[in-house]
Amino acid sequence: MSAIATELAKLKAKKQLAFIPFITAGDPDLETTVSAITTLVDQGANLIEIGFPFSDPVADGPIIQASYTRALEKGIKILDIFTRVQELTSRPDFHTPLVGMVSYSLIFRYGVAEFTFAAKSAGFAGLIVPDLPPEEADELSQATQSAELDLILLVTPTTTLERAKKIASLSRGFLYCVSIVGITGTQSAQQQSLQQYLERIRTVTDLPLCVGFGISQPEHIQRLQGLAEGAIVGSSLVRCLHEKGIEGLKQQAQKLAQATLPTQG
């Protein structure tokens, strides 16, 4: 089993939701990114998503896009991200699986095989590619498999079951379930439709389901108890880090992590 699958299985046995925060690499700089990662680990993050800044992110909302723009204005390069992540993941006491969130535009330019190899060498456990539909995913799917990286693709409430099946068959580690029609950082999904949606997806896959997009408050996370295996939080943490620094991130992460624990009684 991959590091991601192992971690999710362990949490499931404890009836605990995985807490999966997202932060942008290089916002405001890679030093801060590294301390943000260790802060998130201390606050109970089970997996961490690292966003690779991209100039034209269509899948991301305004908060994450603005963080990408800030990082790019400082001249961040993919190689710098790999170097810093490699330093971090080779620390003997660092065990949290890291997942890169990367536009296919960047992966294609880098070279599909080269990128997956470099990501693996840096210590990433998986890659989320938000703008790659299953029809175009064969090459990356093969490359990630030979590099032993988990490829994580996304399903949405408008995805047909037939497509969901195909997407799940190309995914490893977990299936990323977008909770709303739209983009990251906007309104949250209605409870009932969320339940129906996740139950529907479950009929076509045994992969753990982690829900993202529109999850920003402890209440959103609590609603996922018993429905999903993990909660992915992006925009609200990116905003905290930007506005209030590491200390702000720490406080917000603490509140969110609390909500992933099994509810008492």
Place this chain on the structure above:
Amino acid sequence: MAILTENLPDSRGRFGRFGGRFVPETLMFALEQLTAAYLEAKSDPTFQKEFRQIMADYVGRPSRLYYAKRLTEHVGGAQIYFKREDLNHTGAHKINNAIGQALLTKRMGKTNIIAETGAGQHGVASATAGALLNLPCRVYMGSEDIRRQELNVFRMKAMGTQVVPVESGSKTLRDAVNEAMREWMATVENTHYIIGSVIGPHPFPMIVRDFQSVIGEETIAQSFEQFGTLPNVVVACVGGGSNAAGMFYPFIPYSEVELVGVEAGGRSCESGEHASTLSYGQPGVLHGTFSYVLQDHDGQTSPVHSVSAGLDYPGVGPEHAYWKEIQRVRYTSVGDRDALEGFALCSRLEGILPALETAHGIVETVRIAAKRPKHERVVLCFSGRGDKDCAEIARLLKL
């Protein structure tokens, strides 16, 4: 020898290896729905008849194929003809596509339209189609472009369209595309996104090409009528590539006709100084399609520059990438300074003020005609009129 491209793109939206769909899953449903609706409309004579009727009564088609006598005499080579898309209602080819897609919106039972715009020509065309067909319209436009294109912003507002300033990234056309695509993801149930060129994920490059193909179809018919044969060379400027695709596509099977696409050479061929995607770019993924792009080593989109806002785009339609690869079309570029001279030359000799985009095509047309014998004919797709650029040109030429 005829090259068969009639059945491209394939079912995955590929033109050779280019095209396809590189979009968030959220959009896949809408793209499949759009593909199905479009293919149905395409083979429905009632839909086609309605489109042609509006093209005739409202847009003023067919546009003229005009012999530019004084320019021809000035150059002293092959005969120069203009396919006068500047005479369309709203002053450019963009209206052909906007009306077509607005009709498609109605057919799909959607009630609202959104569009992106750079120079404002496609925004104006969409606003016009929205007013005509009673579809509330919102146009996304970079705040930098809003400042530069006051006249078109006014035209859109006057027709009841809401112009939404885009403040992200470079605050220009490519950010407006990102924003419109995003907005579409959230509103896709009742909103259609009228993309302005042969770019974006499948089926957009096909749909826009097909609605613009009226240009090339008319040109072929008019050529036979007016001079009894096909032209020797056909020239068009290329931003995203819609006027060029509409002009070239019907000519593709006639391999004896040379096709030439003209990109914006800007100030120089240094990165960031031009918008010549096919000449200096490389294959990559941008705005949902695999085509040529201008990117840095990391895959980040490069800044682009052109004196003409409509050519100022770091990508290009995937079918053009395909035509380049199979060497059916030759792509070249013309710089800012030459384009301004082309504008001046055409204005003085023909009494026609071209759009700055079109002015790039004029320069290449003159270069080609100069090298060719007098009995040959070069047709330029005269994509738009220059009114929108007058303030900017006056500033640059200190008129």
